[in-house]
Every structure is written in C-alpha cells, then in structure tokens.
Amino acid sequence: MAEIALPRLGPLVYLDEEALSVLSGFGVCHVFPKGTVIIREDERQINLYITLSGTLEVITHVNHREVRLATLGEGDCFGEVAIFEPGTASATVRAVEDSQLWYLDVDHLQAFLQEYPHAGCGLILGVNTILSQRLQQANKLIKTSQIVPGFLSVRSRRAAAAPTP
Template identity: 35%
Template sequence: MAHSKQAEIGRCDLLAGLRRGPTRRLLAGSESFTVPAGGLILVEGDPSNDAYVLLQGALAVETRRTHLAYLTAGDHFGEVGVLTGRARSATVEAIEASQVLRIDGTRFRATFRRFGSFRAAVEDEFARRSLTVPEDRHPSTTGARHHRLPRLDLVPASA
C-alpha cells in the first residue's frame, strides 16, 4: 500500500482506530478511482460487494424517494450492505469530480470480525446514524464467532 493512500484514509473516522498492520491488510488490493460529476458509484438494488471511502470531492446519497446525505472527503459508505449481505439501499452519485477508494468486501468483513476496535467503530457509526439494528448475520460469517451484525434499512429507529 502506498504511503499516500494510508495518509488519505487517515481522515476516515471508521478506519482511524486501526493500527498500521490491520490497515495494510484491510487495504491490500484496494483501488482508488476518479468519478466525474454526475457519475454513479453505487446504484440502489445492486449487490453489495465492497465498501468505499471518499478521498476527495463530494457525493450525494439518495433513494428513489429521498435525499439521505451529502458526503465529503473522509466519509465512508457501502459498509452496511457488505456486512448484511443485502442489496444496496441507496444510490451514491458524484456531485463533483471525486476520488474514491474501493475496499474489498471480504477484507472488510474479515477486519470487522478480527479487530474489536474496528468492529466498535462500525457499530458506533451505526448507532450514530440512529438506524434500526436488529440481529442479522451475513452468510460469510457462518462458522465464525457469532456476533451481532446490524440490519440497516436507512430508516430512523423512531419511524
């Protein structure tokens, strides 16, 4: 992994607590790519294979009916589907030319299972979003130590 990639992802709260070794393993095989303004990164309903970190630029997160969020450098997205195995719950579109880092979903899940600090950061993020978090297990965790994986539908818990 290039030093510059590690420096760029250092702004991502989700990855900030990982030590250098686990970060290197998580990011092995990751790739960054440029998306032009108006380009789609994720499409609602598509399979959830990978997680992402926005390195530069701005993105909009929307469903067919609702604008959900704006993302800026250091923000992450796509981890919900990677952990639950559900299809993408929203579309992510570049508002301006953006640089995005794709993190392999298998490595993301393995890091989630293996490193408690990373798992805690992910769970804290889910709680911060105030989303429904019933018990659910991704098929890839079969045989692994059982833990709670959130089932997130991007619906506030109070709804």
C-alpha cells in the same frame, strides 16, 4: 492492489498508522468523475466505500421524485451494511464532484480480519459506531415524523398510532 494512505477518519478512527497501511493494501482506490453513480438503489452491493476526497450525494426516489438523503465528504463511508449483510443497496450514491474513494469487498475484508484480527476489531468498531449513529438518527426521524415502521407488531402499531391524552 495499490497501497494508498488512508485517513484516520470515519470508520478508520480506531486504527493506528500501521493498521491503516496494512488495510490499504486490501482495497482499491479509484477516482469517480462528477456525475458517476457509484452504487445504485436496489442493485447488488458488496463493498464498503470510504471517501478520501470529493463530495457525494446519497439519493433515493419517492413518488418518482429524487430525494437527497445525505451529502458525504472526506472520511465518510457508505456500503457499511453490505459488509455484514450483502444484498441490495438501500439508496443511490452519486459523485457531486470528482471524488477519490477507497473500497474493499466482503472477501478482502474477511481476509484482513483473519490476518490482522486486532486491527480488524478496530475497523469493525469504527463501522459499528457509524451504524449506531445512523440508527439513532433514523430513530429520531421516525419519532419526530411520527412514522410507524412496518416491522412493528400490530399491537405496537396501534399503540403508536393512538392519540395521546
């Protein structure tokens, strides 16, 4: 795999230059032309992607309408859930303009973690920070929208739905 200079941004913020250089060899760098769908909602997804340049949009469909969830740029990542829990993508990611991405799959991530555990801890810490921030944002959205998630118990849903005095 070709080596690329990875930026010390997003999930890579805790890695030093040497670790970034080593990590780059475990992944693939690719330019996705404008309009290209990189991952599609509900399809199998096993990669962590990091945006090196360009702009991407994260979209989903609600009532047969396209809804933009986020716009991603340099240093942003997506697919971070898949490296811990491979499965289907929760949204579609599409290139708004020509975008250069670096990505690695679960197998190459595991190889990196085994060969370079100290640097691997930095990467996992960076990904964990992003996951935590996104969870906090989702919690705020649920709270402000008064959405009651289906995973709550019946008792919790009733309490959440009850009017406050």
